[in-house]
Amino acid sequence: MNAFTNAPSTPPAHASLLTGLYPSKTGLFIFPEIGSHQDYYYLNQEIDTMADIHSDNNYLSTAFTGGGWVSKAIGLNKGFYSFVENESPTTNDLLQNCTNALDWIEKNRGFKFFLFLHTYEIHRPYNHHYFSEIKEYYKMPHTKASYDSGILYTDLVLDIFIKELKRMKAYDNTIIIITSDHGETHDEHNNISGYTYNHGGSFFDEEIKVPLIFHYPLKFKPKKVNKIVGLVDVLPTLLDILKINSRSGELDGDSLLPLINGERINSSFRDYVFVESPAYGLSRCCIRTENYKLIKVIKRIEIFEEDANKSLSNHPSILFYDLKLDPLERKRVDLLRYKKEIEKLENLINLLNTKHNVIELLKFPFKLKMKKGGLSDKEKEKLRSLGYLK
Numbered sequence: 023m024n025a026f027t028n029a030p031s032t033p034p035a036h037a038s039l040l041t042g043l044y045p046s047k048t049g050l051f052i053f054p055e056i057g058s059h060q061d062y063y064y065l066n067q068e069i070d071t072m073a074d075i076h077s078d079n080n081y082l083s084t085a086f087t088g089g090g091w092v093s094k095a096i097g098l099n100k101g102f103y104s105f106v107e108n109e110s111p112t113t114n115d116l117l118q119n120c121t122n123a124l125d126w127i128e129k130n131r132g133f134k135f136f137l138f139l140h141t142y143e144i145h146r147p148y149n150h151h152y153f154s155e156i157k158e159y160y161k162m163p164h165t166k167a168s169y170d171s172g173i174l175y176t177d178l179v180l181d182i183f184i185k186e187l188k189r190m191k192a193y194d195n196t197i198i199i200i201t202s203d204h205g206e207t208h209d210e211h212n213n214i215s216g217y218t219y220n221h222g223g224s225f226f227d228e229e230i231k232v233p234l235i236f237h238y239p240l241k242f243k244p245k246k247v248n249k250i251v252g253l254v255d256v257l258p259t260l261l262d263i264l265k266i267n268s269r270s271g272e273l274d275g276d277s278l279l280p281l282i283n284g285e286r287i288n289s290s291f292r293d294y295v296f297v298e299s300p301a302y303g304l305s306r307c308c309i310r311t312e313n314y315k316l317i318k319v320i321k322r323i324e325i326f327e328e329d330a331n332k333s334l335s336n337h338p339s340i341l342f343y344d345l346k347l348d349p350l351e352r353k354r355v356d357l358l359r360y361k362k363e364i365e366k367l368e369n370l371i372n373l374l375n376t377k378h379n380v381i382e383l384l385k386f387p388f389k390l391k392m393k394k395g396g397l398s399d400k401e402k403e404k405l406r407s408l409g410y411l412k
């Protein structure tokens with residue numbers, strides 16, 4: 023799939039993945055901890071999650087996560103019968119999480135199940151040294167090599183995981199979805215994003231492009247889908263495949279099943295992805311189509327100022343990229359020359375606002391409920407170990 027996240031940071035991206043809603047509607051659209059601010063955001067517990075819907079339909083639902091932000095602390099466990107998160111988060115967690123998941127499947131054979139398996143294996147602080155001796159890496163910067171080794175290692179462990187599923191005869195009739203909450207920058211746009219190796223503050227493709235694979239041997243033939251899709255589409259697709267309904271009505275995403283089945287889709291099928299990121303002093307959104315990208319500042323958020331870096335506080339109210347001419351997003355275009363295209367994308371954002379209220383929510387982030395009291399020292403320590411908090 024040609025997939026993009028709906029938010030380039032962990033909590034809102036997971037919220038969209040698990041609810042099928044745009045981040046601003048989940049309560050978790052903002053990075054949960056704001057500088058020294060004591061309160062933090064929490065998944066709106068009135069929204070049905072992927073786990074809720076599966077539980078309602080007699081699937082045993084369980085999660086094995088790396089902890090950190092993918093945690094009970096911000097409410098992402100909603101609807102899971104069991105939610106096991108690593109007590110001491112590490113970037114080397116996949117083998118353990120897979121082993122726990124396989125043990126769980128073995129123990130619960132005979133039941134329909136929904137398993138959410140999460141890992142920080144390819145995550146800052148990139149201390150994955152598993153393959154650091156591989157010769158081909160010797161010319162590359164160490165960080166990039168370490169990141170690559172995390173990807174390679176993840177592939178190898180997933181291969182073992184899939185072989186075990188086959189051995190347990192739990193493979194053919196299981197839908198496997200592989201994706202990521204966001205990408206990662208490796209110094210591509212340091213001059214604008216203000217950071218070298220990270221995610222969360224920009225809408226450049228290296229941060230918002232994600233892998234997305236739907237695998238279901240009984241029903242799907244191998245196929246590449248080029249149309250632009252978002253994480254918000256995962257839940258509607260899954261429900262369409264399983265022929266079950268969401269309890270809470272309309273989701274923001276669309277089912278991708280027609281694309282997967284190679285059916286003719288009508289011309290009104292969405293041809294863009296909508297991304298939000300209220301972070302580093304700016305509440306912004308982005309529309310990414312096949313050819314263009316528009317980034318729009320909705321509001322400058324003063325409460326962030328202690329965290330905001332200088333380059334972002336000078337962010338222009340609109341950024342526009344012509345991706346056909348400039349796929350690496352290096353050139354600021356002449357906005358007047360692209361007046362028509364910009365207007366079209368701005369209209370699209372306004373339409374989204376009419377339908378989903380997204381701009382209004384991005385304007386008033388602090389009207390949403392916050393959980394009082396902040397994170398516990400233990401929770402903060404876990405986040406620190408993954409490089410999230412200083």
Ligand SMILES: [Zn+2]
Nearest residue numbers: 031032203204
């Ligand atoms: Zn993340």
